[in-house]
Amino acid sequence: MTEGRKHSWWQRGVIYHIYPRSFQDTNGDGVGDLRGVTQRLDYLQWLGVDALWLSPFYPSPMADFGYDITDHCNVDPLFGTLENFDELLEEAHRLGLRVIVDYVPNHTSDEHPWFVESRSSRESPKRDWYIWEDPKPDGSPPNNWLSVFGGPAWEWDERTEQYYYHAFHRKQPDLNWRNPEVREAMYGVMRFWLKRGVDGFRVDALRHLVKDEELRDNPPNPDYQEGRPSYETQLPVYTTDRPEVHRIISGMRRVLDGYGADRVMIGELYLPFDRLVLYYGEDGRGVHLPTNMHLITTPWSAPSLAALVSEYEAALPPYGWPNWVLGNHDNPRIATRIGPEKARAAAVLLLTLRGTPTMYYGDEIGMSDGKIPPEHLHDPAGEEAPHLGRDPARTPMQWSDTPNAGFCPPDTRPWLPLSSDHRRRNVAVQRLDPHSILSLYRRLLRLRRSEPALSIGSYEPLEATSSLLAYARSYAERRLLIALNLGDAPTSLPRTLQGRILLSTSPQEEGHTLHPSTRLFPGEALVVAP
Structure with a gap:
């Protein structure tokens, strides 16, 4: 992308990921809902993000909390109605916020009318909408493929x-994307939401969409580590990241582009970089943003990052x-991964690297994993082993120091227990504290919006010692320097890092000229204008 070329909103902006069950309950059932999201849009505008991405809110038996869908074109009564969604969309757009919805094309619920019909008979017109196979002569599954949630992927x-094949839960049968009727039906789902005015999709489980036509066994993973999910005992070369998936993505992109150039498609992809970048497609005609998840798994050290x-x-x-x-x-x-103090430097890293950042609700107030x-426990991913469950990262948003943290009425039991620190770690308390991590996020977002060097500028590495990570962001004549202490001990800054402090994790330093003897403490970070 050249400096003079126009950048889209999704290149300049910041995306905020909302798990609707845990954001705001408005009807007293202990589960967040769409009206709750609408009620909190003013907070997102105040915070300074540009778009919200909503995890699924579609009708579902909730075997996988909304990712097992019975109707891709409606709203589960647990979350409200289609009218509630339209109200949310209208209010978000009024406030200048974009709305991205989860698109779940890989599978449906086993209670979806399509699968009910497919399952009714081998002669069903929808039999080939899913992946059905005969057993081996001994009655065992067709091959060794495993479910992400543990156990065989065949039911x-x-x-x-x-x-039938299920990449995830046994109640989530995979659609057969080789079938043109399936493709057209699922492209129709995209059109439904685009006509309502959504600004894009986050495409769930994108690398799983196509499976090997010959049903070849997956090979063993020589690097498997004990304690990890059993799914990782294999290399999923025949069940994920198949070359045919790119033709499907091209079809999705054609649908999206038919509704204007300002819509975005984000692909959920856990892949090494050499495979990940292929999802941009030829000449950028694939996924706009193949998700780079590597900050989640990379060791937290300056050299590694x-x-x-x-x-x-x-x-x-x-x-x-x-x-x-x-x-x-x-x-x-x-x-939880790196500790609350280092999470402040992580905020600076996320919002000053080149590219579009995605924030996760609650990280801006330093929420940690809940103790469940x-x-x-609810999450089916924890059926294999409780420590593999994802519930701890999904606890309710902490809005205030009132009972139930303002997420739901005091006399209501929230669907997951609140974190024990909600009385001191919440939005209401941190909004008033200029030293809070929430205030830091807000200053970062404001600075990023005002400085093209941070939103669309180039990236230049400067230094990476055992603790210090330093780099520059530049646009036109403007050059900003970023320094972060990612280690466990104070560290000196390079003498080449000079200028006025635009932003610091210690806000009292902002506006001052950087002193040559300045040292950064663990978790501290600076943005400097030379």
């Missing part, structure tokens, strides 16, 4: 005496716009 159907950024930048094609994800609803929160008693 036996007594009535029709065949197995500097190497990560350099590898990513080198892998990007000329037409590929970078993006960064620090946390999401499937992984432990950043404050066994009797309150």
Whole structure:
């Protein structure tokens, strides 16, 4: 992307990921809803983000909390109505906020009318809408493919005496995207929401869409580590990232582009960079933002992160716009992974690297993983082992120091227990504290909006020691320097880092000239204008 070329809103902007069940409950059932999101839009505008991405709110039996869908073109009564969604969309647009919805094309619920019909008979017109296969001669599954949630990925159907394939939960049968009727039906889902006015899609489980036509066994993973999910005992070369998926993505992109050039498609992809960048498509006609999840898994050290950024930048094609994800609803929160103090430097890193950042609700107040008693665990990913469950990263948003943290009425039991620190770590308290991590995020977002060097400028690595990570962002004649202490001990700054402090994790330093003897403490970070 050249400096003189126009950038889209999704290149300049910041995306805020909302898990609707946990954002705001307005009807007293302990579960967040669409009206709750609408009620909190003024907070998102105040914070300074540009778009919100909503995890699924579609009709569902909730075997996988909304990712097992029975109707892709409606709203589950738990979350409200289509009218509530339209109100949310209208109010967000009035406030200058974009709305991105989750698009779940890989699978449906086993209670979806399509699957009910497919399952009714081998002669059903929709039989080939899903992946059905005969057993081996001994009655066992067709091959060794595993479910992401543990166990075989094949479920036996007594009535029709065949197995169906499910990449995730057994109640989430995979659609057969090789079938043109399936493709057209699912492109129709995109059109439904685009006509309502959504600004784009985050495409769930994108690399899973096509499976090997020959049903070849996946090979063993030589690097498997004990304690990790059993799914990782194999390399999923025949169940994910198949070359045919790119033709499907081209079809999705044609649908999207038919509704104007300002819509965005984000692909959920856990892949190494050499595979990830292929999802931009030829000449950028694929996914706008193939999600870069590597900040979630890379060791938190300056050398490791500097190497990560350099590898990513080198892998990007000329037409590929970078993006960064620090946390999401499937992984432990950043404050839990690296500690609350270092999470402040992580905020600076996320919002000053080149590319589109995605924030996860609650990270801006430093929320950590909740402690969930066994009797309150919900997530099916934890059926294999409780420590693999994702519930701890999905606890309710902490709005105030009132009972239930303002998420739901005091006399209501929230669907997941609140974190124990909600009385001191919440929006109401932190809005009043200029030293809070919430105030830091707001200053960062304001600075990023006002400085093109941070939103669309180039990236230049400067230094990476055991603790210090430093780099520059430049646009036109403006050059900003960023320094972060990612280690456990104070560190000196390079003498070449001079100028006025525009932003600091210690706000009292802002506006001052950087002193040559300045040292950064663990978790501290600076943005400097030479």
